[in-house]
Amino acid sequence: MEHEYIIAHADKSVLKISGLEVKGLNTKQLEQILGEKLHTFVRVIGVTGDNIEMDVYDIEPEQVRKNEKGLIESIVLTEGITVTELTKLSCSEKIVEVDYDSIPDEPISACAMERWMKRK
Amino acid sequence: MRLVYILPTGDEIKSGIVLDLDAPEIVGQMVKAFPEAEVTRLCPLLDVEDTIFNKIKEVAEEKEPDLIILIGGSGGGHRFSKTLGKDFTHSALEKYLDQYASHEIYGKNGHMWSKLVCGKKGNTIIINVPGPFVEAQAACKAFLEAYSKGLSLDEISLEMANAVLAQYPTGAAKTV
Numbered sequence: 001m002e003h004e005y006i007i008a009h010a011d012k013s014v015l016k017i018s019g020l021e022v023k024g025l026n027t028k029q030l031e032q033i034l035g036e037k038l039h040t041f042v043r044v045i046g047v048t049g050d051n052i053e054m055d056v057y058d059i060e061p062e063q064v065r066k067n068e069k070g071l072i073e074s075i076v077l078t079e080g081i082t083v084t085e086l087t088k089l090s091c092s093e094k095i096v097e098v099d100y101d102s103i104p105d106e107p108i109s110a111c112a113m114e115r116w117m118k119r120k
Numbered sequence: 121m122r123l124v125y126i127l128p129t130g131d132e133i134k135s136g137i138v139l140d141l142d143a144p145e146i147v148g149q150m151v152k153a154f155p156e157a158e159v160t161r162l163c164p165l166l167d168v169e170d171t172i173f174n175k176i177k178e179v180a181e182e183k184e185p186d187l188i189i190l191i192g193g194s195g196g197g198h199r200f201s202k203t204l205g206k207d208f209t210h211s212a213l214e215k216y217l218d219q220y221a222s223h224e225i226y227g228k229n230g231h232m233w234s235k236l237v238c239g240k241k242g243n244t245i246i247i248n249v250p251g252p253f254v255e256a257q258a259a260c261k262a263f264l265e266a267y268s269k270g271l272s273l274d275e276i277s278l279e280m281a282n283a284v285l286a287q288y289p290t291g292a293a294k295t296v
Contacts, residue, residue: 006225006281008233010288025138028253041289043252045195047132057289080139095229 011094013061015042017072018051019086025052026079037074038064052081056091064091121154123185126161129172129192129209130251134164142191142249142256149257150187153264157186167193167206169215176216180244188244189260192251194234209248210235217241221274223281234284238263238277247276250284258283 015034027044030052034042038059046053056064064071068089076083126146132138143161150159162179165171172190179188193209213220220239227233236259238247245267249259262283266276 004223008288009228047138097228098230
């Protein structure tokens with residue numbers, strides 16, 4: 001068995017839109033609409049019946065937050081999304097870089113982030 | 121390739137909350153590459169490792185296809201964030217396959233963004249591709265190109281991982 005690891009050095013934040021009604025979401029269309037609005041790459045990473053989580057790359061979180069109204073208005077036309085009175089947007093801070101040399105090798109978890117957090 | 125099975129995974133795909141755009145794209149790529157192939161999209165599976173493992177085993181052993189492609193569940197998922205889905209296609213494949221190679225793409229935050237596995241069980245090649253459309257599209261295209269060149273499992277897996285990596289806005293990737 002051969003395994004190799006590749007590190008992607010990209011800045012990203014997690015954009016979450018909650019209070020939606022989601023059924024039959026066209027993720028490709030949503031990524032395109034928000035990508036054009038924010039002038040960056042957007043990737044849908046998690047969807048439930050009432051919220052959507054996305055990775056947004058190389059953008060200041062504050063820029064996303066201050067444009068909340070415009071972003072919510074822009075997604076109205078996306079197939080599979082209904083905006084409600086409860087719809088709101090949040091955006092995390094950028095991801096924090098970890099020191100890969102201090103990630104334990106032992107198989108606490110398949111995820112290096114978890115191993116790094118649980119390191120002794 | 122004469123017989124190909126495509127196996128989408130994900131609670132949100134199975135419930136219809138999210139449209140399955142990946143499987144039609146992959147069917148299209150397969151038909152274009154292998155015009156005589158019989159390509160079947162199976163019913164999506166829930167994100168449960170045993171369910172995925174058992175379905176891979178059933179399809180591989182009963183149908184003996186040339187290729188099985190699993191879609192989605194390729195990241196760290198629930199291991200990283202409780203709000204994300206459960207990602208089990210890579211771990212199910214590692215349990216099932218006798219012979220495989222894999223490449224893991226990590227973000228600089230230590231989160232495993234994607235793990236691409238390419239292996240064989242008997243005469244069946246089995247791979248997984250990530251769920252995001254552009255990544256699934258790129259990984260499948262890279263698989264077809266690498267396969268047509270007769271590359272090894274390790275080389276195919278690397279080509280697929282590099283194709284996925286190219287979908288991120290990053291020019292700085294290093295192998296460790």
